[in-house]
Amino acid sequence: MLAQPPLWLIVLAFLGSIGVLVFVHEMGHYLVGRWCGIGAKTFSIGFGREIAGWTDGRGTRWKIGWLPLGGYVRFEGDMDPASMGRDLDMLTPQQRAVSFHAKPVWQRFLVVLAGPAANFLLAVLIFAGFFLVFGAPRTPPVVAMVAPQSAAAKAGLQVGDRILEMDGRQVKTFNELGQYTVLRPGERVLVRLQRSGQVIDVPVTLGTASEVDRFGQIYRVGRLGVAMPPPVYQKVGPLRALPEGVQATWQTTRSMAEGLWQLVTGRRPLNELHGAMKMAQIAGQYASVGPFEFIQLLALFSINLGFINLLPVPMLDGGHLALYTVEAVRRRPLGERAQEWVFRGGMAALLTLFLFTTFNDLGSFGLWEQIGQLTG
Template sequence: MGGAPLWLVLLAFIGMLGPLVFFHELGHYLIGRWFGVGAEIFSIGFGREIVGWTDRRGTRWKVAWLPLGGYVKFVGDMNPASAPANPNEVPEALRSQSFHCKPVWQRFLIVLAGPMTNFLLAILIFAAFFSFVGSPLTNVVGAVQPNSAAAQAGIRKGDQLLSVAGRSTPTFDDIFNTVALRPNEKVDVLVRRGGEEQSFAVTLGTAPVKDGNRTFQRGLLGVAPDLQLREPVSPLKALPMAVEYTWRLTTTIVDGLVQLVRGRLPAEQLGGPLKIAQVAGEGASQGMLPFVGLVAMISINLGFINLLPVPMLDGGHLLFYAIEAVRRRPVSPRTLDWAFRGGLAALLALFLFTTFNDLGSFGLWDRLERLIG
């Protein structure tokens, strides 16, 4: 798995995913408690319990052996996916604490709190970085690579890159992420130079990116930021900057999905748990700051993925609650059952597909082919 030793990969993966899952589930738990919902189980991981304890409210806090997620099982939940149990099976004394007996708007907020906590964690991490390390919020060109796409188009040092391919680029991260998804594409680059805005038609270059035994192409503009503009900012400025930065990274995820659906990015680039573990190990091997920055990035991805309207995910529950609010009655148990089954099948298929991709990037299929051949 890349250059990091296996022990570091495992430790980094658990050290990253465990806290992210904990904060995600803590969001559900705290808002649930606020609305008077009882929690039976708070689990980090799935499967057999490794260690745990029961608090004075009767909640079982535990760590399970499979560290690929977690859940809060509220009173009235039939299973960890929050499928509603038969109301008659909930004791009368506990119905006031039952999740599914609460108004739909309260259930909506309890479910929404999990992904929002992941975004909040990323915002706090970025705000700390901006306050103590410095802000990356600059789009001023510090250097132009000779013979690059930028140089051939006429972009110069000192230019401020306002947008690329119609996407606003207030930071070099935005510039990199937008360009990387568009190898060999012809795009418009809006530049501010000497107080005036100019538009350049740029045919982006391409550069190979090696991912294990696979090589992908990413777009290349050929510019570097002016690092002299990077300096720490006050906490009062850092927080709104971190909110904006998190939002922009989220829109980059959406842009990547759009490019994937349009076929401009190969599906082989989709990674799963094994790839996350590899990246976590590589981040940890570079030091604490890169690792914490990676935690913030993965936290944004975790929050975003959970908001997708897929049954079994938080977004699927939110969709059903929205439908319930419009119809003034819940979706039928039969419909929910089939939706959860379909959602589970889709998630399992995605898990298998991304694991297949991960093993391919590690060279397993090539080695098997040579062995069989």
């Protein structure tokens, strides 16, 4: 078991990862905004008081805030943090020509969508780079060994069986098989397999295991109980690397969506939902292992940031996209008062989520257990 990384490495890894991801996210907003002819007042990495910055020739203030938990691009016409576009009649004709809220709804939609899209694109490029250098995983989903008393053994799976589908989802590699099962501890699934040229459907109740990573952290995961054959990695050329990167990003995003749905529906405990403090710890852990592991984690964090921002929650990009969709359908935006209540609700939800995940993060560090021992 590896020792926990020092605090200075955790801080540096977190700042480095979140800084890159926020920069990429906001650069997506900025570039598409410029393409649409929208002026940008501020490009900020971090919130709060400016600790460093400069102003470019277009008048955009590029700065770093002291609180490194996000960032923003403030376009012309943004009169408030919620970007509601109020008081547009106070703008001069020159300001209105480059104002965000004076643009057609489809352009505003694209500008907002570009932030999460940039995060997904970063993940695609990282995966594609790894596939170019190391090859894409191609280990076939063939059973090389069946663990005694495992879910596979109880269901009658045999060495040499080739897994074709899990609950109707096609399985092409052993990696895909692992991604599917790990999220479903204790669940009953229908496994379609090929045995001696015949296709057979076998119901399997997956096992549940507590997996301990190299830093001593415990995770509850699903287990089928089969061993993989010798790993296979296939080198891909530049023309195949990007499609492979897109596929890997899609599979990871789908797994995140499934995990979130399991939390919402109660199939997974809510104490598995974590926030910035746990993210910082994980960043430090991967940075202590090596640069390749840290870059892979950066891809996962980037997908997570893009996915979370697409959720239809007010104050997030997904909330704005939902409002623009409503505006496009109604051919007019929601009233100012309705938007204000929507964003107030969104802010309350985000603050509640922040407090909840912080509580879980502190619990994962053992703080509540230590307090209980002191007061018991």
